[in-house]
Amino acid sequence: TENEGNCLIKGKDLYPIPRVNQSGGEAPSGYFTQQEISKLKQALEELSQEKVEKYIRKSLADALGDLLKEEKLLLLSQLLGMELLEPEPKRISAGELILHLERKAEAQANSCQLKGSTRILIQAMVKSIEQSSELKTRDRALTLEIEKNRVKSINTTEGVIESDAVVWTGSLAQFFQLAGAVSFPEKWVKKVKRMERVSGLALDFGLREKVSEVKGWLFEPASKILARFPSNLDPSLAPEGKQLASWLILVSEQEINDPEAVRSAIQKLRAQIKRLFPDFFALAEWERILHLPIIDSSALTHKQSRLDRIEINAPGLENVFFAGDSVSVPGIRSEVALRSGIEVSQRCLSYLRREG
Template sequence: MMDQNKYDAIIIGAGVGGLTVGSLLAKHGKKVLILEQNDRVGGRALSVAGEEITKRGAQWYKDILETQYTYVASSEPELEELVKSGMLNGYVLDVGYHALSMNGNAYLYDFVQQIDGIDGVKMNGSHYGTYYKGEFYMDLIGSQPVDPRYVEIAEREKIPFYKYYTTPYKLNDEQIDELEKVSLQQWGEEMGLTKNDILWNNLCSVSTLFSTINNPDDISIGDIFRFFKHAVSPKLEKGLCEYVGGFVSGGVMEWSKAVARKYQELGGELSLETRVREVVIENGRATGVIAENGSGEMKVYQAEAVVSNVPAQDSFKFMDKSHFPGDWAQKTETMYGYGSYVPYWGLNSLAMPEEHATRNYKNSCVLPKEEGFDYDVYICWSIQSALDPSVAPDGKYLYTAYLPLTESEAKNKVLVDKIVKRLPDFMEEIYPGFKKTIDWKLDLMCWKLEGVAKSVSQAGTQKVPVKSPHVEGLYFAGDTAKGYGVAMDCACTSGMICASEMLGVDFGVR
């Protein structure tokens, strides 16, 4: 009789990467178990309904945020009052800013095709623009035409503006690998793209949108080029590049829930509220895990392979470090992520044109680096409910945004207070009367929005390999392992690469 607790693969964490690996393995006939510490799937791609927060309380909300490297920096009114008043009812709040690249048609699309589709996910696409020196400009990416003012400047000053978008298609993968170590700033200067501040500001803001890094000296141009060549280019040919980004109806977790349903339809097993306490490693090989369920019961699960989908920096919380070379362990533990200030504000009306409400806008400087930050703090803001009405009550609106911060900045109370205080004034300067439309404010601070920053020293192929070089049967997935793309795409591609290694099957991402 088959041992019910023995699996071909056990996956730690039901985030995007874990669900990707699990679904692909299950589709290829493997017996798979995913263990998730929370009571829901999604990892950092998490959503919470306002009614649930009201019912379960402020402390419960803070606890679930903490599992995803996030805390409440401030709120108006105070969090306890905000929750008890029921003011959040009717809203759906993601944990972190989660607009999906290309409206879900980048690498997420490739993965979904591999598992023959998912049901119950509706996307709401959006175009993007840039706000700079009091002017609104339209971005090139997507079906919208390039802003004619960019064209006029580029032609007049003979600046090769389009090189940013056309260069990737002339490169092979080895050349892109090398460019992972080259910064946006260095490449831009070499190409003559930094000569005009309006054009350069646009390219920097687009690059921060992709990388979640403020400083152009730290943004990997190779990581961006790989995304353009392998995620964008094939979709242009298929007519799937209408939008730069988009929101999942009902919150980003609806995508993860749909994948989890498909995973279970394919025969995969999922155990929620189960925390892995130890990865069992014997004679240099991972043989299973010891996990604790919600009742406090400890259980041993055996497996031919173990996949860790938690941030790799946290690996040694449940793996004995002595199984790994000291320098490798140190490098893994010291990989740095990138955080973000993520405001969620309830509005009673719009202080902006409808056209602006249905578009996502970027600006490269809400606060300058002279205020104590590593670099000028960027923003991308959205009226999420103008695109997806299901995330706000009738007659109300949900404002969301993300302002990238380094991990240390996201934990620095002085800097956090500065940016939280500044943002309402910033929006008021653009849209007079904006502050009067705010019913409530919830200011979240995520110190690991990106598990590993896509920087010149860490991007793409420089991350932790998906197959452990030191322990047999041990694999890594998620956005801290080798993978490419924007946000959730990064976790998804690492999952596809991981499954390829485990199965010997080409899923189209190397």
């Protein structure tokens, strides 16, 4: 049957993941009992009654205490964490998780997924920008020309661009290279360099025929595997009757450039796919591997909640602003990037108006 929700991968079987954040009756699940679901749901509801600031820098393990000694409740909380790409309750920010579940319930949405595809969003943004401005897509920023505490211009691969204000969306490590000898506050530099990222490997497949009807995510928290059959999101990539399958395995930042660790992660992922869908590889028309040193530039742990990520204004440079998923705005993953874009445009505009 068609399943809009997310599923737990358990060996060769899939089980619907109950929606513990929604009011009303719990969704049935072949793996978790109603009692287990209600227990976690009630504990999360109790936390959400309190001031969220209290929990934002606290781990879920700390917030829920002994409850997570029960194996199934631990698994349920790991599954919730997978939506934040962090299945370890000792690292999940309890406050961020609660806020995410509340937003998800309010939006009546299934985890963090853009309606339609990213392409639809990008096309709309391009259309809007081109109505009033020029969009340059070939210019790679190389260095910043700085005078006193302002960026005057940017040297790019296609020439120099004069700038009244700059919004930097790339990696912060690269920003340091671009800015050259600017002396940023030591504490800030340390914070930026300490930021932990999420890395991993993705395997995408084009399948000759439909393999799964599940529309949500498939999660296997112990091996940090997540998957999706996204043909429904972007039919242009998979014609009627065929199917796309995207599989992701999270690999630590330390291991992502170690060939042995990468090989072993890919083997683990392929073995899991085969366990679930024995005919999968025979049906694959094409496949590609993506090596992803950055999936999320700020892992959503209790040490990197919105209170700890970087501010929008660059310290010491009055006309430089940061946007992207490492910025201190509410949300998770691409939601952080999108919200930071909205926030940055307002800050930038008021700066430009102030400066005349």
